[in-house]
Amino acid sequence: MKRRISKNYIFFSLYVVLVLLTAFIGIRFVSVYFSDGSNQANQEIYDKYYVVISDDNQSSFWKSVYEGAYNYGLENNVYVEDLATGFSGDLSKEELMRIAIASNVDGILVSADDSKEMTALIDEAASKGIPVVTLYNDAPNSKRISYVGVGSYNIGTEYGRQALSVAKSIYAENPDEQINVVVLVDSVPSTDQMMVYSTLQESFEKDALSFRLNLDMVKIDTTNTFSVEENIRDVFLSEDVPDIIICLSELDTTCVYQAVVDYNQVGKVNILGYHDSVTILQGIERGIINSSIRIDTQQMGEYSVNALLEYDRAGFTNQYFTVDIDVINSYTVSAYMEDSANGK
Amino acid sequence: MANKYRDLPIQIKLTIVYIFASVLILIVNTSLLFGINSVLKRLESTYQENLDLNEIVVSLNDVQDSMTEYLNVKTTDALENYYISEENYRSKIESLDSVVSNAVNSRMERNIKYMSEEYLKEVSQTIEAKRGRNVEKYRMRYEKATQLYEYIGSYIDTLNNQQFAENSQNFVRLSKGLRTTERLSLAIMFAVIFINIFFILQSASQMTRPLKKLAKSANEVAKGNFDIPLTPPESRDEVGVVTSAFNQMVGSIRDYIDKIKESMEKERKHKETELMMETHLKDAQIKYLQAQINPHFLFNSLNAGAQLAMMEDADKTYEYIQNMAEFFRYNLKKADSIITLREEIELVDHYIFIINVRFSGDVKFEKEIDEKLVSASIPSMILQPIVENCVNHGIREMAGEGVILLKVFRIMDNICISIKDNGKGMSQEMIDRILNGTYRDDGLSMDSNGIGMDNVINRLRLFLGSDDVISISSEGENMGTEVRIYLPMNSDEDDYV
Numbered sequence: 001m002k003r004r005i006s007k008n009y010i011f012f013s014l015y016v017v018l019v020l021l022t023a024f025i026g027i028r029f030v031s032v033y034f035s036d037g038s039n040q041a042n043q044e045i046y047d048k049y050y051v052v053i054s055d056d057n058q059s060s061f062w063k064s065v066y067e068g069a070y071n072y073g074l075e076n077n078v079y080v081e082d083l084a085t086g087f088s089g090d091l092s093k094e095e096l097m098r099i100a101i102a103s104n105v106d107g108i109l110v111s112a113d114d115s116k117e118m119t120a121l122i123d124e125a126a127s128k129g130i131p132v133v134t135l136y137n138d139a140p141n142s143k144r145i146s147y148v149g150v151g152s153y154n155i156g157t158e159y160g161r162q163a164l165s166v167a168k169s170i171y172a173e174n175p176d177e178q179i180n181v182v183v184l185v186d187s188v189p190s191t192d193q194m195m196v197y198s199t200l201q202e203s204f205e206k207d208a209l210s211f212r213l214n215l216d217m218v219k220i221d222t223t224n225t226f227s228v229e230e231n232i233r234d235v236f237l238s239e240d241v242p243d244i245i246i247c248l249s250e251l252d253t254t255c256v257y258q259a260v261v262d263y264n265q266v267g268k269v270n271i272l273g274y275h276d277s278v279t280i281l282q283g284i285e286r287g288i289i290n291s292s293i294r295i296d297t298q299q300m301g302e303y304s305v306n307a308l309l310e311y312d313r314a315g316f317t318n319q320y321f322t323v324d325i326d327v328i329n330s331y332t333v334s335a336y337m338e339d340s341a342n343g344k
Numbered sequence: 345m346a347n348k349y350r351d352l353p354i355q356i357k358l359t360i361v362y363i364f365a366s367v368l369i370l371i372v373n374t375s376l377l378f379g380i381n382s383v384l385k386r387l388e389s390t391y392q393e394n395l396d397l398n399e400i401v402v403s404l405n406d407v408q409d410s411m412t413e414y415l416n417v418k419t420t421d422a423l424e425n426y427y428i429s430e431e432n433y434r435s436k437i438e439s440l441d442s443v444v445s446n447a448v449n450s451r452m453e454r455n456i457k458y459m460s461e462e463y464l465k466e467v468s469q470t471i472e473a474k475r476g477r478n479v480e481k482y483r484m485r486y487e488k489a490t491q492l493y494e495y496i497g498s499y500i501d502t503l504n505n506q507q508f509a510e511n512s513q514n515f516v517r518l519s520k521g522l523r524t525t526e527r528l529s530l531a532i533m534f535a536v537i538f539i540n541i542f543f544i545l546q547s548a549s550q551m552t553r554p555l556k557k558l559a560k561s562a563n564e565v566a567k568g569n570f571d572i573p574l575t576p577p578e579s580r581d582e583v584g585v586v587t588s589a590f591n592q593m594v595g596s597i598r599d600y601i602d603k604i605k606e607s608m609e610k611e612r613k614h615k616e617t618e619l620m621m622e623t624h625l626k627d628a629q630i631k632y633l634q635a636q637i638n639p640h641f642l643f644n645s646l647n648a649g650a651q652l653a654m655m656e657d658a659d660k661t662y663e664y665i666q667n668m669a670e671f672f673r674y675n676l677k678k679a680d681s682i683i684t685l686r687e688e689i690e691l692v693d694h695y696i697f698i699i700n701v702r703f704s705g706d707v708k709f710e711k712e713i714d715e716k717l718v719s720a721s722i723p724s725m726i727l728q729p730i731v732e733n734c735v736n737h738g739i740r741e742m743a744g745e746g747v748i749l750l751k752v753f754r755i756m757d758n759i760c761i762s763i764k765d766n767g768k769g770m771s772q773e774m775i776d777r778i779l780n781g782t783y784r785d786d787g788l789s790m791d792s793n794g795i796g797m798d799n800v801i802n803r804l805r806l807f808l809g810s811d812d813v814i815s816i817s818s819e820g821e822n823m824g825t826e827v828r829i830y831l832p833m834n835s836d837e838d839d840y841v
Contacts, residue, residue, distance in 0.1 A: 015543045016368075022535050023372040049444040049451070079444045079451070086452055087502050099495050102462040103455035 046079040050107040050308055053096045054135070057084045060277035061250040061297060062111075065135065068301025069109060076309055080109075080301075097121040101128060107308040108132045112139035113190060131311050133304045137190055146307040148321040150295050152192040156199025158327060159183075159246050159272055162291050163200070164207055166244055166270045171212055179209075180242040182235070183217045184252045193248055200246070216242075220252065229255045236263045243270060250275040253292065257283045276328055276336055284333045291329040294336070299323045350579035354551060357581065361547045365540045372536045376529040383525055387518045390511045396439075397504045401497065403433040404460070408493050411467050415474055415486060426471065430464060437461070449510075452503045456496060463492040554583045558590060570598050643672050667697040675725075682807075685752065685761070685831075686718040688727045692750065695728050699735055707739055712751040717759045720831055723807045729800045730763050730827050738767025738825055757833050764826040769818040778816060804829065 052069055054062040066082050073080035083096050091099070093110065094117050100108050101124055108125055112118050112134040122132045122142035131145045138147040167179045183200065185193045197217055204213050218235055221227040232255040235242070241263075247253040253273035257280070260269050266288055273280050273292035283289035303321040310317040328336050349357070406429035414422040437460045441453040466489040473482030557575050564572045574591045577584035646669035653662035671694040674687070689711070696709040731748060739746030751762040770778075777783035781798050804813045808831070818825045 011546065015539060018539055019368050019372065019536050022532055022539070023375055043445050043447050043450070046444045046446070049454070079446060081451060086448070086455075087498060091498075095495070098491065099455070099459065099499070102459040102492055102495065104458040104462070105455075 046073075046077050048073075048078040048106040048312070050078055050080045050109060050305065051083040051096075051100050051103075051105050052080060052135070053083055053093050053100065053108065053110040055093070055111045055137070056251070057082050059250050061275045061295075064297035065301045065304075068298030069305045070301070071298075072302040072305045076305070078106075078305065078309070080305060094118060094121060097125070101125050101130060104128075105130060107312075109135050109304045109308070111135050111137045112142065112144070113137055114139060114141070118142070131308055133307045135300065135304050137192065140191065145311050146304075146317050146319055146321060148300055148304045148307065148323065149192065150300075150325060151322040152195035153199050154322075154325055155248075155293060156196040157203060158293055158325060159196065160200050160203030162272050162327065163244050163246065164203070164209065166272070166290055167209055167213060170243055170270075171209060177212075178214055179212050179244065180214045180216065180240060181244040181246065182242040183215070183246045184220050184232070184248060184256070185217050187219045187221045187223065189217070189219070196248060228252065232256055232259055235259075236265065236269075241265060241269060243268070244272065245269060246272045247274050250277055250280070253283075253289070254279050257289055260288060276340070278340055281328070281333055281337050281340060284328055284330055285337065287330060291327055294326045294328050296324040296326070350581070351584075352581060354581050354583065357547075357551060361544060365544055369533075369536060369540060372532060376525075376532060380522070380525055380529065383518060383522050387515065387522065390515045390518065391508075393507050394504060394511060397500055397507065400433075400436050400456075401500055401504075403429065403436050404493065404496060404500070407433050407464070407467060408490070411470060411486075411489070414471060415482065418474065423471075426467075430467070433460070434464065449503060449507060452499060452506075456499050456503065459492060459496050459499065463489060463496060466492060551583070554578050554587055558583065558587050561594075562590065565594060565597075570594060570601065643669055646672065664698070664701050667694045667701075670694045671698060682721050683724045684718065685720045685722050685759070688722055688724070689713065689718065689750065689752075691725075691728050692731050695731060696748070703740070706746055707735060708745055708747045710747065710749045712749070712753070714753050717752050717754060717833075720759050720833070722831060723803050726800055726804060726829070727761065727763065729797065730829075733797055734763060734765040734767065734825070734827075738765040738769075742767050742822070754833070755830075759831040759833055761829040761831070762826060763828075764824060766824040767822075769821050769823045770816065770825050771818075775816045775818065779814070808832065 050069070050073060052066050054066065056062055057066070066080070069080045083100055084091065093112075097108070097110065097118070098121065101121070108130060110118075110122070110132060112122065112132075119139050119142040122134075122139055122144050125132050126143040126145075132142070134142070134144045134147045134149075136149060138144075138149060140147075163181055167181070170177075170179050181204075183193075183197050185197065189197070197215075201215055204210050204215055207213075218231075220231040228251055232252065235245070236259050245256050247256055253271065253275065254277065256269075256271050257273070260266055260271060271283070271289045273283070273289045275297075276292060276294040280289060280292050284292060300323045303323060307317045307321060326332075349360075352360070407426070410422060410426035410429045413419075414426055416422075437457050440457040441450040442457055444451060444454060466485055470482050470485040470489050473485055554575070554577065561572050561575070572594070574594060575587065576591075577587040646665050650662050650665040650669060653659075653665055671691065674691050674694070693709075696707060700707055700709075727750075731750075734748050735746070739748070747766045749762070749764045751760075751764070753760055753762075774783065778797055779801065781801070783798065801814055805811055813830055815828045815830075816825065817828075
């Protein structure tokens with residue numbers, strides 16, 4: 001009798017528990033199923049909001065710079081955004097500057113230029129209390145608080161060293177021939193590009209082989225979206241294809257690399273590239289690109305955000321930051337390949 | 345709690361079970377419906393953000409249009425429109441996010457908000473300049489405002505597209521989820537209903553189990569088996585009441601049966617005692633008689649008397665005494681043992697002789713005996729008491745010569761001994777009373793040798809193991825009586841034959 005009662009009791013409790021459990025699991029499932037989609041829960045709020053305005057936010061160079069800035073920003077409770085990604089249309093740097101100013105952001109990182117318009121916009125931002133840091137390309141006459149660049153002199157010297165070593169091996173094979181070296185610059189060369197060019201010229205003049213070297217600059221129209229590629233092809237279609245081509249941007253390097261392959265000039269044209277995108281690294285690995293100058297893009301991003309933070313904190317900061325450069329050649333490429341594979 | 349539940353009436357128990365099951369289903373159903381409802385609500389509000397953004401765009405266009413109109417025509421209507429639309433737009437952008445977060449939409453909202461504020465500022469300055477008729481200034485400001493207007497529009501478009509894409513994804517996910525939820529709900533409902541059915545079945549069986557037991561017990565009792573184990577009532581509901589009543593009933597019946605058995609036993613014992621007493625009485629009588637006369641002494645004395653009569657040449661006396669001696673010797677020797685029919689007949693002969701001397705030859709004794717049958721076994725002292733009865737009751741009270749006819753003959757496999765007198769006869773009632781043993785002699789008559797008819801009949805019946813051993817018939821008043829004894833022929837007689 002006693003046992004029966006307890007048995008019934010257990011059965012009854014089991015029944016209630018079973019039914020409620022079934023219902024609970026069902027309801028729980030439904031609520032969990034629909035709550036995972038909302039990002040309301042893991043939303044984080046940041047103190048400051050900086051925007052990056054770059055030349056080309058699709059290039060790996062600028063992506064890498066942005067990544068550096070973004071990660072460094074997160075560490076300091078700052079959200080750094082690549083402003084151009086927010087728009088479906090293609091906006092110019094100036095338009096993006098206006099938007100940034102109107103949006104009342106806390107700081108602007110811009111790849112500027114020496115133009116009047118850009119200088120005026122930077123000044124406008126400064127007048128509204130928005131600090132501007134120029135990145136990679138400076139606007140020296142503006143009221144920017146700081147410039148984070150690569151040191152054109154260093155780059156020029158490095159290119160000179162690379163070019164001379166290539167020239168010497170060409171000379172060793174054909175001592176009678178003139179060696180044509182061209183530098184690809186923008187249609188309106190920036191101060192930096194001119195600096196690189198003159199440093200290069202200087203180092204050539206100092207060298208014993210200078211009598212065989214012809215240095216020239218080829219202007220590439222960067223105003224139009226596809227003009228770079230067309231302009232570079234023109235170089236290869238001319239009668240006198242240069243022996244050494246020095247590229248000062250990632251896009252130039254990639255286009256030259258492709259053109260060398262397309263026009264069957266592998267081994268005849270030596271490419272001294274710029275930056276370390278996967279394509280460029282592959283080019284070096286295959287021996288088509290001789291070497292490339294790599295800028296520590298992450299560092300560039302970090303320095304620029306740091307400049308803004310420092311300005312915020314102290315009211316002033318360094319006028320000038322130089323980021324490190326490396327040379328990537330066939331001996332060192334594998335290490336960089338690994339890094340890029342690991343996502344560094 | 346379980347005990348209280350058990351003691352409730354069945355109706356309430358059933359009601360509780362059904363209400364409980366229904367309430368559980370209701371709860372589960374309601375919560376599932378609630379879940380589905382919340383999904384539906386979300387589904388409905390999926391594109392709400394887009395609608396809000398579109399409203400903002402409309403409002404923004406209003407501001408731009410009213411400003412342009414005012415710049416064009418400078419009417420008070422246009423100015424009023426501008427104020428209204430400006431207010432409207434301001435209130436709309438108020439709801440936008442203004443924090444910097446990692447959610448792209450919220451950052452866009454923030455930027456749209458700030459840009460809108462900038463834009464409104466620019467627009468109001470344009471209007472101011474227009475009022476001040478500063479053409480150069482308001483044209484410049486107008487251009488700037490228009491540029492911002494375009495940026496905002498572009499920004500909102502982007503945000504709208506982005507949210508639309510997100511919301512479409514959400515919509516697909518939600519509608520899929522809705523279907524999943526429906527299926528899940530169905531599954532849960534089935535599961536719960538299944539569990540419920542199980543529960544109801546279990547409760548019903550629990551309620552009816554004692555009833556089944558009771559029915560089984562009742563069946564047993566109906567078959568007459570009262571020795572069933574009684575199950576105590578499990579609860580105090582109707583079944584429990586019926587069970588305890590049944591148990592009580594069975595108990596009462598058992599008691600009643602026991603009482604009847606007891607009283608029957610008592611009665612039997614009573615009868616036994618009575619019988620014993622009778623036997624003892626008889627025994628006492630015999631003992632008394634035996635104590636009075638030592639048969640040996642009597643027998644020897646009679647022999648001496650016979651010798652004396654012979655010496656005196658009193659032949660008749662001698663014969664008489666001789667017969668007396670034989671009669672007593674027989675009594676002495678053969679009492680209560682099995683003897684042959686022949687010896688029995690001899691005894692009757694002696695008796696008749698003695699009677700005839702006593703009553704001076706009134707009784708005529710005739711015999712028709714099949715000599716082949718006289719060696720059959722028979723208890724002693726059977727025929728003589730019957731003949732004595734014939735003499736005492738049949739013949740002595742009649743006038744004229746009494747005749748007793750003794751016949752021994754064979755009927756089928758039986759030996760029939762017939763003793764017939766021509767006396768006063770017997771009524772049928774008397775015959776019946778003698779045969780079923782309710783007739784009693786009022787004490788032993790002085791002329792009797794002490795053995796009554798009922799004794800004879802009982803001994804015969806015991807000896808032959810059957811009731812149909814003796815028949816008495818009388819054809820009526822003064823037509824005499826015939827007593828017939830039927831002895832079955834056994835193999836001895838057959839051999840003898």
